[in-house]
Amino acid sequence: MAAKYPDQRVFFASWNKTRDIKALNELLVGIAKHTPHAPEMNVLVVGMPNVGKSTLLNALRNIGIAGPTPKALRTGAHPGITRSLSTRLKLSIDPLVYAWDSPGVMLPFLGKGESGAERGVKLALIAGIKEGLYDIDALASYLLYRLNVLDPISPAYLKILPPGTQPLTDVYEFLDILAKRLGMLRRGGIRDTARAAVWFVQWWRNEGGFVAAATExxxxxxxxxxxxxxxxxxxxxxxxxxxxxxxxxxxxxxxxxxxxxxxxxxxxxxxxxxxxxxxxxxxxxDDGSNVSKTQEKKQARTELLAKRKAKAERRWAKKIKCSIIWIFGKLSADVSAKISSRTALD
Incomplete structure (x- = not known):
């Protein structure tokens, strides 16, 4: 991809892997050292909500600043913790490297039809948007489906089910077994599948994603x-x-x-x-499927107002032109009359 995007530098890193944070810190320090004419380097961190921007900066600060460093930026498991551009955070002393944290940048519209709906579920699964917008059973069902697609023989979720359990496709059967395994019961000994669904999604965010990615x-x-x-x-x-x-x-x-x-x-x-x-x-x-109906209405209204404005401008231009022609015509007539009268007197 370096040949396709020669002006971009891509670096894959995980905030909870020290070697990745050290490598990223060395990369930033190296860039700063190659620009000695600048007294300091400023880095802006941008990304989707709740992907770990603040957590990444805290980790970089711990690596780049010697000695114990308290957590400088608030973090949380839900989107919206960072609501405005932060104050500068020092990541390195020599050379000076500062970073700005920013609120999550969210797409104004996720798309139409099934693709847009699926994109919303994906974002809810990673807590990129509020998961309360979706039914927790729907999130668990989609996650179960994707883990089965990823590895139909031995999906990652088998590690949290009783030994010997076979891959499952029915989310309610899966949640029932999981609730029993975790001892999640309601009054009367009824298995609490709703709590099991919440636990399943949290497990995937904290651990299951790594388990699925490490499947050989x-x-x-x-x-x-x-x-x-x-x-x-x-x-x-x-x-x-x-x-x-x-x-x-x-x-x-x-x-x-x-x-x-x-x-x-x-x-x-x-x-x-x-x-x-x-x-x-x-x-x-190209096909406009990434534009919502509200945006389409706004765009149509904007185009309508632009057409009305252009029509009014043409009408006024025509009136002004007619007025100018009339004025010039009248002036020409007056001048001609004066010339004629003067000629007659002579």
């Missing part, structure tokens, strides 16, 4: 629900990259299927995945 024999890999690629079936991008994909005849879950895929295969699939996502975004821009 899953054919589907990726960074999340919007960036996944299939390693089981070869594609044209693999052939163009000269990579050798795992054989289709290899059974999923066998020892051979667990061999690490060719690095060129992973690279080709990653790039193809990003390109598909970009094409999808461009398609939404």
């Amino acid at each position: 024999h899953a054919a589907v890999r990726g960074w999340g629900f919007d960036f996944q690629w299939d390693l089981a079936n070869p594609s044209d991008s693999d052939k163009s990259a000269g990579a050798v994909a795992p054989s289709d005849a290899t059974a999923v879950g066998s020892d051979k299927s667990q061999e690490r895929p060719d690095e060129a295969v992973i690279q080709a699939r990653m790039e193809a995945c990003i390109e598909r996502f970009e094409r999808g975004v461009d398609g939404e821009e």
Whole structure:
């Protein structure tokens, strides 16, 4: 992707991995050292709500400033903790590096139809938007479905169910078993599936996502629900990259299927995945599916007002033109009359 985006630098990091934070700190300090003419460097952190911007800055501060450093920015498990641009946070002393934290940047509209609805569920699952906007059973059902797609043989949620449990597709059966396993009961010994659904979503946010990503024999890999690629079936991008994909005849879950895929295969699939996502975004821009009905009404009203204004301006321009012609005509007539009268007197 460096060849495709030469002016951008991408760095993958996790705030809870010290080596990633150290590497990111070294990257920022290195950039600051390469601009010695500037007395300091300022970094602005932007992103979707509740993705860990403030947490990342606190971690960078702990690495970059020697000695014990108290948490400088408030953090929380729900979106909206940071509501305005923060004061500058010092990340490094030599060279001087400061950072600004910012509120989450949210899309004004998630899209129309099923794709927009699914995008909203995804954001609610990662607490990017208030999960109260969605029924918790719906979130649990979608999460169960996606984990089954990611690894249909041994999905990550089996680790939180009783040993020997087979993969499940019915969310109510799943939540019933989970509630029993966790001892979540209501009065009368009824299993509390609502609490189990909340626990399931929280488990995925805190631990399950890492468990799912670390699955060795899953054919589907990726960074999340919007960036996944299939390693089981070869594609044209693999052939163009000269990579050798795992054989289709290899059974999923066998020892051979667990061999690490060719690095060129992973690279080709990653790039193809990003390109598909970009094409999808461009398609939404072209067909207007990323514009809400409210925005469409506002746009239509704006266009109507612009047309009315243009029409009024043309009407006034025509009146002014007619007035100017009439004035010039009258002046010409008066001048002609004066010339005629003077000629007659002579």
